[in-house]
Amino acid sequence: MGQIIGTIIFGAVIGILARLVLPGKQQMGMIITVLLGIAGALIGYWVWEGLLDKGDTGGIDWIRWIISIAAAAVLSLGYAAVTGKK
Secondary structure, X not given: OHHHHHHHHHHHHHHHHHHHHXXXXXXXXHHHHHHHHHHHHHHHHHXXXXXXXXXXXXXXXHHHHXXXXXXXXXXXXXXXXXXXXX
């Protein structure tokens, strides 16, 4: 249960940071922001561990955070394009 709550909190942080990176105002609610942040975080973990083969470094993985934020930002742009919300 703790991992689920941690993932939701991490997803919220990633989603909010992704929206801050994007220019302009995004017309999406907090739930969508958290869901896109969770998806971005999972993509970031997958890229970091699967493609780059870095695994756990024992500290803060800043590159993994950047990848997660970038993935969430791309997902937010995709969401805005599909729903027509700018």
